[in-house]
Amino acid sequence: MPSLFDGASARIEAALEHIEISQDVAQRLAQPDAALKVSVPLRHDDGRLTVFSGYRVRYDSTLGPAKGGIRFHPDVNADEVSTLAFWMTMKCAVMGLPFGGGKGGVAVDPKQLSPAELERLSRAYIDQIADFIGPDSDIPAPDVNTNPRVMGWMADQYRIIARAHTPAVITGKPVEMGGSLGRTTATGDGAFHVLSTMMQRWERDAEGTTVAVQGFGNAGQRFAKLAADAGYKVVAVSDSSGGLYNADGLDVDAVTRIKNEQGSVSEAEGETLSNADLVTLDVDVLAPAALESVITADNADEVAAGVIVEIANGPIASEADRTLIDNGVVVLPDILANAGGVTVSYFEWVQNRQAWYWDADTVAERLESRMVDATRAVADRAEEDDVDLRTAAYIRALEKIEKATAATGTSEFFGRR
Numbered sequence: 001m002p003s004l005f006d007g008a009s010a011r012i013e014a015a016l017e018h019i020e021i022s023q024d025v026a027q028r029l030a031q032p033d034a035a036l037k038v039s040v041p042l043r044h045d046d047g048r049l050t051v052f053s054g055y056r057v058r059y060d061s062t063l064g065p066a067k068g069g070i071r072f073h074p075d076v077n078a079d080e081v082s083t084l085a086f087w088m089t090m091k092c093a094v095m096g097l098p099f100g101g102g103k104g105g106v107a108v109d110p111k112q113l114s115p116a117e118l119e120r121l122s123r124a125y126i127d128q129i130a131d132f133i134g135p136d137s138d139i140p141a142p143d144v145n146t147n148p149r150v151m152g153w154m155a156d157q158y159r160i161i162a163r164a165h166t167p168a169v170i171t172g173k174p175v176e177m178g179g180s181l182g183r184t185t186a187t188g189d190g191a192f193h194v195l196s197t198m199m200q201r202w203e204r205d206a207e208g209t210t211v212a213v214q215g216f217g218n219a220g221q222r223f224a225k226l227a228a229d230a231g232y233k234v235v236a237v238s239d240s241s242g243g244l245y246n247a248d249g250l251d252v253d254a255v256t257r258i259k260n261e262q263g264s265v266s267e268a269e270g271e272t273l274s275n276a277d278l279v280t281l282d283v284d285v286l287a288p289a290a291l292e293s294v295i296t297a298d299n300a301d302e303v304a305a306g307v308i309v310e311i312a313n314g315p316i317a318s319e320a321d322r323t324l325i326d327n328g329v330v331v332l333p334d335i336l337a338n339a340g341g342v343t344v345s346y347f348e349w350v351q352n353r354q355a356w357y358w359d360a361d362t363v364a365e366r367l368e369s370r371m372v373d374a375t376r377a378v379a380d381r382a383e384e385d386d387v388d389l390r391t392a393a394y395i396r397a398l399e400k401i402e403k404a405t406a407a408t409g410t411s412e413f414f415g416r417r
C-alpha cells in the first residue's frame with residue numbers, strides 16, 4: 001500500500017499532465033523543507049512520566065512563512081505530518097494567502113489526559129519546537145483534538161520562552177488573547193461557502209438536498225448546522241463512536257447539544273449506523289469531516305453521493321480518484337473546501353501584527369468573499385482545462401508557487417551569498 005505521502009504526490013503528477021512547470025520546482029516540492037521530531041515528556045497527575053513523539057514540518061515557504069495546525073491523535077506520525085504540511089502548502093497557494101505550508105502533531109490520545117495534563121503536554125510541545133516556529137517562519141494553529149484553549153497555552157508558553165509578547169506566532173487563540181472573531185467557525189463556514197457557490201453554478205436548490213456528515217467536531221458540526229439552516233436535509237452524522245440516521249432529517253441543533261453534553265452523537269435519538277455505512281449512504285452530498293483515507297479503492301465504487309465536500313484533509317485516497325471521476329462523483333477538494341480555517345487564521349495573523357482588531361461582520365464578509373472567489377477561479381480553470389476540480393486546484397496552486405520561485409531566482413534553491 002502506498003504511504004499517505006506517496007498518494008498525495010500523485011495529485012501533483014495529475015496536475016503536471018496539464019501544465020508545464022519547472023523541474024526544479026517539482027523536485028523541491030517532492031520533499032519537505034525541514035522536518036523536526038521531538039520527545040514530549042509529560043509528568044502525569046499521579047507522578048508517572050510518559051514521553052510522547054512530537055513533530056513539526058515546514059514543507060515549503062516560497063509564498064511566505066509556513067502555516068498549519070497541530071494535531072493531537074494516537075495515529076500521528078512523520079508521514080502523516082509531512083503530508084498534511086504538503087496539503088497546507090497547496091491550500092495556502094490556491095487561496096492566495098501569503099503563506100507556505102506546515103503542520104505539527106503529537107502522537108497522543110488527549111482523551112486519556114486530565115485538563116492539567118493536557119496543559120502540561122501543550123506547553124512541553126512548545127518548549128521542544130520553539131526554535132523551529134515564529135511569526136515570520138512557521139505559524140501553528142488548531143487541528144484535530146486541539147482548540148483555542150490549547151492554542152492559548154501554547155501561545156503563552158512561547159511568550160514565556162521568547163520573553164516577548166508575540167501573539168502572531170500562533171493563530172486560533174482565544175479571543176481574549178488576540179484570537180480572531182470567527183476563527184472557531186471558519187472551517188465549517190468556508191466549506192459551506194464552497195458548496196453554496198457550486199450549487200449556484202449548477203443551478204441546484206438546497207431545499208430537499210440530502211447531506212451526510214462524517215465527523216461531528218469543530219468543522220463538521222458547523223457545516224451541518226449551516227446546511228440544515230439553509231434548507232438541506234442533514235440525514236446522517238457521525239463521530240468516532242458511530243453514526244446517527246434519520247431519513248426525514250436530523251435536528252442538528254439537538255444532536256449538537258447531546259454531543260456536547262454527553263460526548264457522542266450516538267447518544268441522541270435515531271437509527272444508528274456505522275461510519276463505514278455512512279460513507280456509502282445514498283445521499284446527494286457527502287461531507288467527510290474526520291480523518292484521512294475513509295474513501296479508498298476498496299469502497300470508492302460503493303459511494304452513492306453525487307457530490308463530496310472534503311472538509312477533512314485527505315479523506316479520499318488518491319487511488320480512489322479514478323473510480324469516483326468515472327462514476328460522475330464531483331469532489332470539492334480539501335485544499336479548497338476546508339481552507340476557511342487557514343483563511344481566518346491569516347486574518348488573525350494580520351490583526352495581531354497590526355494590533356488592530358476587526359468586528360465579526362468584517363471577518364465573515366472577507367471570508368465569504370475569499371472563498372467564493374477562490375471557488376469560482378478553480379471551477380473556471382476546471383472548465384478551461386477540462387479537468388476535475390481537484391486537478392484544477394492543484395494547477396492553480398502549482399502555478400502560483402512556480403511564479404513566485406521564478407521571481408525569487410536561484411537563491412531560493414541555493415541560499416544567499
Ligand SMILES: NC(=O)C1=CN([C@@H]2O[C@H](COP(=O)(O)OP(=O)(O)OC[C@H]3O[C@@H](n4cnc5c(N)ncnc54)[C@H](O)[C@@H]3O)[C@@H](O)[C@H]2O)C=CC1
Nearest residue numbers: 144145187215216217218219239240289290312313338341
Ligand atoms: N479545525 C480546523 O480549523 C481545520 C480542520 N480541518 C480538518 O477537518 C477534519 C476535522 O477537524 P476538526 O473538526 O478540527 O477536528 P475535531 O477534533 O474538532 O473533530 C473531529 C471529529 O471527528 C470524529 N472522528 C474521529 N475519528 C473518527 C472516525 N474514525 N470516524 C468518524 N468520526 C471520527 C471525532 O469524534 C470528532 O467528532 C480534520 O481532517 C482536520 O484536519 C481542515 C481545515 C481546518
Ligand SMILES: O=C(O)CCC(=O)C(=O)O
Nearest residue numbers: 068069141143341342345
Ligand atoms: O489555521 C491554520 O493555520 C491551519 C488549519 C489547518 O491545519 C488546516 O487547514 O488543515
